[in-house]
Amino acid sequence: MNKCLTILILSFGLVSLGACGDNRMYNHGVYMLVDTSGTYAREMGKAVKIISYLLATLNPGDSLAVAKVETRSFTEKDIVAKVTFDKRPSQATSQKRAFKDKVQSFAKDIKGSAYTDITGGLIQGAEYLNETKSGIKTIVIFSDMQEELSKGTIRDFPISLDGFRVVALNVTKLGTDNADPRLYLDRLARWEARVRKAGATEWVVVNDLENNLESILATR
Amino acid sequence: MVNWNSWLFWPDNAALSVFALGLLATLFLYAARAPMHGIIHSTCALVSHATRFVARWLFVAADNMRLRNQSVLLAHGQESEAVLIEREFERVGDIVRKDMQEFPALQRKMLEEATRMEDDYRKCGIVPPPPPEWVTALESVAQIKSGGDIPRKLLEDMSKSIQKIHDKTIAEFRRSYEDRHKILNAIQPSWRTVEKLMGEMDKKMVTLQTNAKQMDVHMGKFEGIRAKDNKTEHALTMSSFVQLAISSLVMVIAVGGAFINYKLIALPMSEMVGASDYIMSNLKTSDVAALVIILMEASMGLFLLESLRITQLFPRIASMDDRMRRKLMIASLVFLTILAAIESSLALMRDMLIADKTSLMRDLASIAPAASDGVLTSIPMIGQMVMGFVLPFALAFVAIPFENMVHSLRTVAGVFLVQSMRGLGVIFKFAGLLFKRLATVLEMAYDVTIVVPLMVERWVVAMRTGPSAVAEEVELPKQRRAA
Numbered sequence: 246m247n248k249c250l251t252i253l254i255l256s257f258g259l260v261s262l263g264a265c266g267d268n269r270m271y272n273h274g275v276y277m278l279v280d281t282s283g284t285y286a287r288e289m290g291k292a293v294k295i296i297s298y299l300l301a302t303l304n305p306g307d308s309l310a311v312a313k314v315e316t317r318s319f320t321e322k323d324i325v326a327k328v329t330f331d332k333r334p335s336q337a338t339s340q341k342r343a344f345k346d347k348v349q350s351f352a353k354d355i356k357g358s359a360y361t362d363i364t365g366g367l368i369q370g371a372e373y374l375n376e377t378k379s380g381i382k383t384i385v386i387f388s389d390m391q392e393e394l395s396k397g398t399i400r401d402f403p404i405s406l407d408g409f410r411v412v413a414l415n416v417t418k419l420g421t422d423n424a425d426p427r428l429y430l431d432r433l434a435r436w437e438a439r440v441r442k443a444g445a446t447e448w449v450v451v452n453d454l455e456n457n458l459e460s461i462l463a464t465r
Numbered sequence: 466m467v468n469w470n471s472w473l474f475w476p477d478n479a480a481l482s483v484f485a486l487g488l489l490a491t492l493f494l495y496a497a498r499a500p501m502h503g504i505i506h507s508t509c510a511l512v513s514h515a516t517r518f519v520a521r522w523l524f525v526a527a528d529n530m531r532l533r534n535q536s537v538l539l540a541h542g543q544e545s546e547a548v549l550i551e552r553e554f555e556r557v558g559d560i561v562r563k564d565m566q567e568f569p570a571l572q573r574k575m576l577e578e579a580t581r582m583e584d585d586y587r588k589c590g591i592v593p594p595p596p597p598e599w600v601t602a603l604e605s606v607a608q609i610k611s612g613g614d615i616p617r618k619l620l621e622d623m624s625k626s627i628q629k630i631h632d633k634t635i636a637e638f639r640r641s642y643e644d645r646h647k648i649l650n651a652i653q654p655s656w657r658t659v660e661k662l663m664g665e666m667d668k669k670m671v672t673l674q675t676n677a678k679q680m681d682v683h684m685g686k687f688e689g690i691r692a693k694d695n696k697t698e699h700a701l702t703m704s705s706f707v708q709l710a711i712s713s714l715v716m717v718i719a720v721g722g723a724f725i726n727y728k729l730i731a732l733p734m735s736e737m738v739g740a741s742d743y744i745m746s747n748l749k750t751s752d753v754a755a756l757v758i759i760l761m762e763a764s765m766g767l768f769l770l771e772s773l774r775i776t777q778l779f780p781r782i783a784s785m786d787d788r789m790r791r792k793l794m795i796a797s798l799v800f801l802t803i804l805a806a807i808e809s810s811l812a813l814m815r816d817m818l819i820a821d822k823t824s825l826m827r828d829l830a831s832i833a834p835a836a837s838d839g840v841l842t843s844i845p846m847i848g849q850m851v852m853g854f855v856l857p858f859a860l861a862f863v864a865i866p867f868e869n870m871v872h873s874l875r876t877v878a879g880v881f882l883v884q885s886m887r888g889l890g891v892i893f894k895f896a897g898l899l900f901k902r903l904a905t906v907l908e909m910a911y912d913v914t915i916v917v918p919l920m921v922e923r924w925v926v927a928m929r930t931g932p933s934a935v936a937e938e939v940e941l942p943k944q945r946r947a948a
Contacts, residue, residue: 271743297829306741332739334732338821345829 273307273462274379275299276370279325280314280388282361289352291415291454292387296348298458299385305330305337308377311348312366314388315358316395319365325351329377363392364400367440371406381463383410389417390436407444412461414451494911495918502908509904517897523890527883534879535698539690541872542701546687553680557673564669571662578655585648585655705876708869715866723759726808726856729849731755733814759860762804766861769797776868805857812853816846 277299279292296311303309310327312318326347330337367384374382384406390413394400413436422429437448451457473482494501689697735751742750771782772794782793912919 271746272741301826301829304740305735306739330741332741333736334740334818335736335821337740338818338825341825342828 270380272379272381273303274374274377274382275303275307275309275385275462276374276383277309277311277385277387278314278318278363278366278370279311280361280363280386281355282314282358282393285389285417286355286357288387288415288417289355293348293352295385295387295414295454295458295461297345299461300341300345302462303330305332305334308374308379309344310370310373311351312369313351313355313358314361314363314366314386316360316362317365317398318362319369321369323366323369324373327373360395360398361388361391361393362395362398362400363388363390364404365398367406367411368404371404371409374409381410382408383412383462385412385414385461387414389419390432391419404439404443406440409440409443409445410447410449410463411440411445412449412451414461415454416450416452491915491918495915498911498915501911505907505911506904509900509907513897513900513904515897516893516900520890520893520897523886523893527886527890530879530886531883534876534883535693537879538698538701538705538876539693541876542697543687543690546683546690550680550683550687553676553683557676557680560669560673560676571666575659575662578659582652582655585652588645588648702876702880705873709873709877712866712869712873716863716870719860719863719866722856722860723763725852726759726762726860727755729815729853729856730758730808730811732818733811734758736814736818758804758808762801762808762857762860763863765797765801765804766857767864767867769794769801769861770864772797776864778864778868778871801857801861805854808857809850809853812849813846816849 277292277296279289280286281289299309306329308327308329310324312324315323326344328340328344330340363386366386370384371382374384392400413433416429416433418426418429422432433450440448447463449460451460470476472486473479474485475482686697690701731752734755735749738751738754740749740751744750744753767776767778768782770776771779772785772790774783774790777783782790785793
């Protein structure tokens with residue numbers, strides 16, 4: 246009888262210890278970079294749809310931030326909206342509504358930027374996601390992946406994306422890509438090599454936004 | 466890669482080298498014949514003895530286990546039968562207490578009715594006084610020989626008087642009969658009452674007789690259990706199998722109910738304990754909390770049925786004094802009701818959360834909200850709430866099949882274990898037999914490899930001592946093997 250009681254108490258203890266562990270390690274953190282440069286600003290409608298998909302898919306406790314890619318993107322000012330959803334589903338739903346409103350107002354007043362600083366956005370995103378202490382960290386880049394840096398912007402140094410997933414979304418082909426597809430393929434290969442070198446665990450390219458949106462988020 | 470050339474004496478002449486190797490090996494095997502036979506024999510004997518020992522142990526253990534199972538089965542059967550007999554006695558006691566205590570009153574009533582009927586009957590027996598004996602007088606008058614007016618007038622007067630008296634007597638007689646008919650008519654309800662009372666008594670006696678028959682059946686079983694006869698044991702074992710099948714089926718249904726229950730409260734529990742808390746990967750705290758609630762409901766149901774003495778899984782509760790048991794029963798019922806109320810409110814919250822999420826999805830997809838019919842949309846919500854309240858109480862009754870399953874599973878598992886041990890024992894015994902024979906086979910197989918030296922040996926021995934000695938030598942190992 247005493248032995249049974251001891252086993253029961255130990256089991257409860259173990260379960261309690263497990264429950265007291267770091268719960269954030271099972272949560273998603275998503276940082277979405279939206280390219281607003283040049284002609285790509287016209288793709289904003291698709292970006293809003295993807296953000297809606299993320300809002301519908303992410304669970305209470307997960308984190309989501311949307312930032313624009315501008316001339317120099319390594320700044321908090323470029324974060325359009327960010328939120329860590331409440332643990333309670335009802336509160337999380339309210340937060341999602343508010344987030345959606347913010348994104349929609351941003352989409353209405355969007356202004357195209359002259360340059361595209363994807364690397365700066367990546368570093369900013371990594372910083373934000375590291376702060377959230379999410380277990381699964383995903384940086385979504387909604388861009389044609391054509392980086393154009395302004396004069397004086399230095400980005401040719403090694404970056405750290407240890408444990409991150411990087412998803413390139415809606416990587417549209419440029420006019421020059423059509424003439425020589427190697428440019429497009431090289432561009433993607435270069436980015437993949439760069440993020441993998443930075444320590445990213447996964448590199449995913451999703452161009453079929455109708456059928457392949459599930460690839461954005463990794464399964465828990 | 467093995468270099469076979471190193472084994473050859475003459476690498477250029479492989480055949481000669483192989484022959485030389487074979488010759489050497491044969492000579493070696495011939496020289497080592499006796500010890501090799503010893504090794505083969507000892508090894509096989511060792512394995513054979515070991516397996517036979519294990520087989521014997523398994524058979525003995527199986528027999529012990531069967532005896533233990535039998536005693537447990539009979540004890541449980543005896544207990545069950547004792548409970549049934551006790552219950553039958555209680556029923557008979559109730560009948561005797563409730564119905565038979567009315568028997569003196571019934572008897573008194575019947576006696577009263579009988580006395581009244583007897584009185585009435587006696588009254589019926591009073592006959593009206595017979596008419597006066599005019600007949601003798603008339604006969605005397607009729608015998609007067611001389612006629613005349615006087616006798617005629619006398620006769621006429623007498624006739625008139627007789628007629629008058631006759632009419633009066635007839636009227637009296639009719640009235641008297643009428644009175645007697647009335648009395649008999651009044652007896653009729655008394656007869657009916659008596660008949661009804663007799664019917665009631667008969668019915669009660671039939672019930673009592675049925676109970677007595679039931680008790681006879683149970684007592685027969687009980688005696689069989691006490692006598693430990695095989696027929697009763699077999700019947701109890703089969704009953705355990707049937708009980709296990711039935712209770713397992715009910716348990717499966719109950720598990721289905723519990724799953725529905727779990728689905729009802731898992732989502733709203735995340736509102737209470739947080740949806741992003743994980744105990745392990747894929748194991749949310751809210752899911753575990755919902756499961757704990759359901760298990761608590763089942764436990765409360767178990768305690769409730771225990772305190773009602775419907776189940777007897779906890780002897781401590783069964784042996785509690787009635788006051789404490791009643792307190793425990795009330796406490797269990799209160800907790801169960803509270804949990805049911807919590808579940809009902811969680812079901813309501815679930816509906817609200819789903820509605821909220823659906824609305825958000827519509828917002829995200831920029832779809833206009835669907836027109837809602839108030840009554841129709843509230844039916845699922847009410848249904849969920851009712852289910853949330855009712856399911857915990859339904860789940861409480863799981864304790865009954867659970868108890869049955871626990872008891873019958875012990876018997877069934879015991880039977881399977883005994884059969885498995887016996888089966889294993891047979892396999893080990895067979896293996897022992899095989900190894901015993903294998904020694905002979907291996908010895909003979911060994912001798913095949915050195916058949917040439919053996920033939921030479923036999924020839925040499927025959928040359929020295931004659932053929933009878935060789936035959937004896939051949940017979941000797943056979944006898945040893947047979948031994």
